[in-house]
Structures are given as structure tokens and as C-alpha cells.
Amino acid sequence: MQKYSIFSLIKNAFSNHQNWDLAWKDPTPKKEYDVVIIGGGGHGLATAYYLAKEHKITNVAIIEKGWIGGGNIGRNTTIIRSNFMFDENAAFNEFGMNLWRNMSQELNFNVMFSPRGIINLAHSDAQMNTYARRGNSMRLNGIDAVLLNREEVKKMIPMADFSDDVRYPIFGGLVQPSAGTARHDAVAWGYARQADSMGVDIIQNCEVTGFDVSAGKINGVRTSRGDIKTKKIGLCVAGSTNILAEKLNMTLPIEAHVLQACVSEPVKPILDGVVTFGAGHFYISQSDKGEMVMGGDLDGYNSYAQKGNLPTIQHVLTGGVALFPFLSRLKMLRTWGGIMDMSMDGSPIIDKTHIDGLYLNCGWCYGGFKSVPSSGWTFAHTIAQNRVHELNSGYSLSRFSNGYLIDEKGLGTKTWIS
Amino acid sequence: MLNIKCPYCGDRAQKEFAYGGDGTVKRPELNKEVSNKEWDDFVYMRKSLRGKHIELWHHISGCRQWFRAQRDTATHEIFKTAKISEEI
Ligand SMILES: Cc1cc2nc3c(=O)[nH]c(=O)nc-3n(C[C@H](O)[C@H](O)[C@H](O)COP(=O)(O)OP(=O)(O)OC[C@H]3O[C@@H](n4cnc5c(N)ncnc54)[C@H](O)[C@@H]3O)c2cc1C
Ligand SMILES: [Zn+2]
Numbered sequence: 001m002q003k004y005s006i007f008s009l010i011k012n013a014f015s016n017h018q019n020w021d022l023a024w025k026d027p028t029p030k031k032e033y034d035v036v037i038i039g040g041g042g043h044g045l046a047t048a049y050y051l052a053k054e055h056k057i058t059n060v061a062i063i064e065k066g067w068i069g070g071g072n073i074g075r076n077t078t079i080i081r082s083n084f085m086f087d088e089n090a091a092f093n094e095f096g097m098n099l100w101r102n103m104s105q106e107l108n109f110n111v112m113f114s115p116r117g118i119i120n121l122a123h124s125d126a127q128m129n130t131y132a133r134r135g136n137s138m139r140l141n142g143i144d145a146v147l148l149n150r151e152e153v154k155k156m157i158p159m160a161d162f163s164d165d166v167r168y169p170i171f172g173g174l175v176q177p178s179a180g181t182a183r184h185d186a187v188a189w190g191y192a193r194q195a196d197s198m199g200v201d202i203i204q205n206c207e208v209t210g211f212d213v214s215a216g217k218i219n220g221v222r223t224s225r226g227d228i229k230t231k232k233i234g235l236c237v238a239g240s241t242n243i244l245a246e247k248l249n250m251t252l253p254i255e256a257h258v259l260q261a262c263v264s265e266p267v268k269p270i271l272d273g274v275v276t277f278g279a280g281h282f283y284i285s286q287s288d289k290g291e292m293v294m295g296g297d298l299d300g301y302n303s304y305a306q307k308g309n310l311p312t313i314q315h316v317l318t319g320g321v322a323l324f325p326f327l328s329r330l331k332m333l334r335t336w337g338g339i340m341d342m343s344m345d346g347s348p349i350i351d352k353t354h355i356d357g358l359y360l361n362c363g364w365c366y367g368g369f370k371s372v373p374s375s376g377w378t379f380a381h382t383i384a385q386n387r388v389h390e391l392n393s394g395y396s397l398s399r400f401s402n403g404y405l406i407d408e409k410g411l412g413t414k415t416w417i418s
Numbered sequence: 419m420l421n422i423k424c425p426y427c428g429d430r431a432q433k434e435f436a437y438g439g440d441g442t443v444k445r446p447e448l449n450k451e452v453s454n455k456e457w458d459d460f461v462y463m464r465k466s467l468r469g470k471h472i473e474l475w476h477h478i479s480g481c482r483q484w485f486r487a488q489r490d491t492a493t494h495e496i497f498k499t500a501k502i503s504e505e506i
């Protein structure tokens with residue numbers, strides 16, 4: 001594999017950048033693989049990469065029905081954080097933060113990880129108390145957290161509405177300074193390129209249509225490009241999880257919902273971190289191109305349409321304008337949507353299943369971008385060793401029946417309001 | 419914006435309604451021994467079908483009645499709505 005560096009850049013300039021190697025190949029599927037990963041999103045690509053790198057399992061195929069980066073990995077708003085209160089979530093996501101910090105070097109691909117900090121705003125005394133509690137839990141788990149009062153928040157985001165007569169005045173906020181953003185496409189491409197270079201076959205435009213299961217064991221997958229034999233399957237299809245589970249006669253604690261986001265026209269730098277509104281669903285950051293990147297609520301009813309409806313965007317931006325009045329003057333450039341695998345407690349599932357050789361990775365809700373490295377790492381371990389790692393032992397499928405839910409927000413099973 | 423036909427009030431804009439999830443889920447019978455599996459299925463397990471989906475809606479900013487709708491989850495076409503007491 002050609003290494004990307006200033007020298008390779010200069011060298012290739014002499015041939016007008018016409019001779020760069022392809023970042024990954026376009027192989028025809030083999031008859032058999034040791035492991036087949038279904039879904040070429042962030043989680044599938046990272047899983048294949050860590051299978052090859054950490055476990056030396058390289059006879060691996062990633063089967064993707066569309067193209068690499070066409071799913072949620074290329075549709076999210078790129079927030080990376082580990083500001084969780086529960087131990088399982090804190091350990092898993094802080095492990096991921098460490099992988100993020102080295103990712104550009106490790107993948108030899110600039111993923112533009114930018115630890116610019118996240119502020120969760122509080123709008124009441126009660127909310128300040130819960131943030132203090134969450135911040136303390138974070139610090140006990142070795143994660144950076146700072147509780148700010150109103151004046152301190154004002155120094156960080158002076159353009160927010162700090163007048164006295166607003167409906168939801170800003171009382172303060174909880175900051176995780178080491179949180180941030182990254183370039184989502186680069187994450188997919190970086191993992192894809194390295195996985196390919198270690199021998200993983202990335203097979204695009206190939207849809208998994210069924211499974212070959214006998215006597216409770218996986219024997220292979222059926223695809224639009226023929227049958228492929230394998231003893232191990234890693235299911236990483238995010239919003240399509242229920243559809244494939246049905247083909248396996250499985251019902252899961254997951255529902256598919258559409259989440260929208262939007263960006264404004266680019267403007268000069270005004271916001272250097274990520275801000276979340278505490279009185280409604282609205283969050284915002286500014287991309288390096290200058291666009292304000294914004295999102296909020298799910299549309300609120302089961303959906304497989306990768307686009308959403310206007311009332312939700314209107315509702316989310318109403319919250320946005322209440323917080324940052326200057327937004328009302330900006331034109332929106334684009335809106336889009338992605339299908340979320342919403343789990344019943346808001347936490348993911350990374351586990352084995354009752355079918356021998358079938359491994360499950362789903363339930364990412366709207367927070368699976370930040371988990372790409374930690375999920376890929378732990379899922380690769382689970383598949384390679386046929387047992388879960390300590391880091392993902394809490395993310396079991398059985399927790400729904402035995403009562404060990406990881407309901408960080410305590411919102412209950414109405415996935416569409418979470 | 420979806421246009422939803424409340425069986426009591428007629429066509430109204432989506433903004434008047436609240437969603438209530440899968441409308442085929444049945445609570446296990448009261449005062450009967452319930453297995454863990456039955457309870458899990460009721461509380462957590464959902465098929466989340468792509469295509470025709472029977473679901474509950476609440477006309478919360480209207481007559482405040484609950485009803486069922488049959489909607490395509492990929493196209494959002496609503497085929498039918500019916501009172502809770504009616505077949506769908
Ligand atoms: C608008 C929006 C904003 C978001 N913001 C954030 C955020 O700020 N921070 C954060 O952490 N997370 C965020 N998320 C969530 C995050 O994007 C997802 O949780 C995560 O990307 C899901 O994992 P993935 O990348 O593997 O999914 P995907 O990229 O969706 O990968 C799944 C792949 O499986 C493929 N597939 C499906 N069915 C089949 C089949 N039968 N055969 C073969 N392939 C199949 C799909 O084509 C797809 O490419 C956001 C999501 C959206 C939509
Ligand atoms: Zn009505």
C-alpha cells in the first residue's frame with residue numbers, strides 16, 4: 001500500500017496525480033471466507049480492520065449492498081464524546097476516545113479528529129444538579145468534565161440568547177473538553193483502505209438476501225452475487241437490523257426510525273465547539289467549511305425512508321433559534337436523514353446470539369459514529385474469540401430479559417421520543 | 419407532512435397527532451401466569467416491519483382518541499385508519 005505523506009504528495013504531483021493507487025480494490029466474492037461482515041458502514045469496516053490487525057484474521061469479506069460510506073456513517077453529524085454517567089458506557093466510550101486520538105496516525109489517513117469540546121446546556125436548577133451528578137460520575141471514571149455557571153458559559157458562547165425574558169434561560173452547562181468531531185467519510189475510507197491492504201475483501205453493490213443456517217449453526221450467506229460459505233457472520237447493518245433479523249426468525253428489541261440533520265450556508269467562524277440545548281432536542285456545531293451543522297429529534301414514527309418530514313426540521317430549528325437567534329438569518333443548504341437502529345434502552349448490543357457463528361452489532365441509536373472504533377475493536381474480539389470482551393459485556397442481548405438495562409437517560413421503551 | 423385521517427374527526431395534519439408505536443402488540447392477559455419470554459416480547463421485542471405496519475396514533479391535539487393506522491414505513495402511504503374497537 002502506498003503511504004500517504006507530504007513526500008508521496010510531492011512525488012505524485014509530478015505525474016499530475018494520475019498515478020495514485022486505488023484506495024481499495026473491487027474484488028469478486030470468493031466461495032468461502034473465515035468471517036463475513038454484513039454492512040460496510042463505520043462499524044463493519046472497523047470490525048474487519050481490527051479482525052485483521054488485532055487477531056490476524058484476514059480471510060474476511062465485507063458485504064455492502066450499496067457503497068462504502070452511503071449509510072449512516074456518511075450521514076451523521078460527527079459528534080464524538082464519552083460524557084456518560086453509567087460505568088459500562090463510560091468505559092466503552094472512553095476506550096474509544098483513546099482510539100480516536102491516534103486514528104489519523106494509525107490509519108495513515110487524516111480523519112480530522114478535532115477535540116473542540118461539547119457543552120450540554122442546563123436551563124433549571126434541577127438540570128444543573130443532574131449535570132453535576134453526571135460530571136462527578138464521569139470524573140470518577142477518569143473522564144474530563146467541567147461544570148460551568150451562567151457567566152462561564154456566556155464567555156464560551158456569547159452569541160447565545162442570555163437575555164432575562166427568554167422561556168428557557170441558560171443556568172450553566174456541563175462541558176467535556178476532550179469531546180469533539182471528525183470527518184465521517186474519512187473514517188470510513190481510512191478503515192476501508194487499511195482493511196483492504198491487510199487482505200480483507202470489500203464487496204460493494206452486493207446485498208445479503210438470506211442465510212444458510214442448519215442445526216443452529218451458520219453455514220453461509222445468500223447474496224445478490226451468489227452464495228458465500230462462512231462459519232462466522234458479523235451483522236453490522238444499523239438501520240436494516242430488523243429486516244435481516246426477520247430472515248433469521250429473530251425479533252429484537254430494536255425499532256427503525258429516521259433521524260434528520262441539516263446544514264446552513266457557510267459563514268465565518270462563530271462557534272468553536274459542539275453545543276446541545278437542554279430544553280429541547282437541538283444541537284449544533286460549525287464545520288471546518290463554515291456550515292452550521294444541526295440536528296435534533298427523530299421524526300417520531302417507524303420509518304425506512306432515508307428522508308424525513310418538514311415539521312420535525314421546523315420544530316428542531318425553532319429550538320435552535322430560541323438558543324441562537326442569529327440562526328434565523330441563515331439559509332439552509334441541505335437536509336437529509338438516516339435510519340437509526342433505536343434500541344429499547346438507548347444502549348447498543350454487541351453480543352453472540354443463540355445461533356452458533358452469528359454475532360450481533362446493533363442498537364446504535366443516534367450515537368454510533370463516536371463508537372465506530374470501540375465497537376469495531378470489541379466486536380472483532382467477540383467474533384475472533386467467540387466470547388465478549390469485558391468492555392462490551394454489558395451490551396448483551398439478554399439484558400432485556402434479565403433486567404440489567406443500561407438506560408442512561410431512563411426514557412423507557414418508547415424509542416421514538418428518546 | 420403526513421395527512422392522517424382520524425376515524426372520529428377526518429383528515430388532519432400530522433402535527434395534531436402523537437405516535438403510539440406498534441399496534442399489534444398485546445399485553446399478556448391479566449391475573450394469569452406470564453413467562454419471562456411472553457413479558458419480554460410484550461415490553462421489548464418489535465418486528466419493525468419495512469412495508470405495511472399497523473400502529474397506534476393519538477389525536478392528542480384534537481378529539482384525544484387513540485386509533486390504529488396501517489401505514490407503509492418506506493413510503494409513508496397510509497392505507498387505512500380504524501377505531502380501536504374495529505378490525506384493521
Ligand atoms: C442525521 C444523523 C446524525 C447523527 N449524528 C451522530 C453524531 O453526531 N454522533 C454519533 O456518534 N452518531 C451519530 N449518528 C449515528 C451514527 O451515524 C450511526 O449510529 C452509525 O453510523 C451506525 O453504524 P454504521 O456506520 O455501521 O451504519 P451504516 O453506515 O448505516 O452501515 C450499515 C450498512 O449496512 C448496509 N446494509 C444494510 N442492509 C444490507 C444487506 N441486506 N446487505 C448488505 N449490506 C446491507 C447499508 O447499506 C449500510 O451501508 C447520526 C446519525 C444520523 C442519521
Ligand atoms: Zn380525532
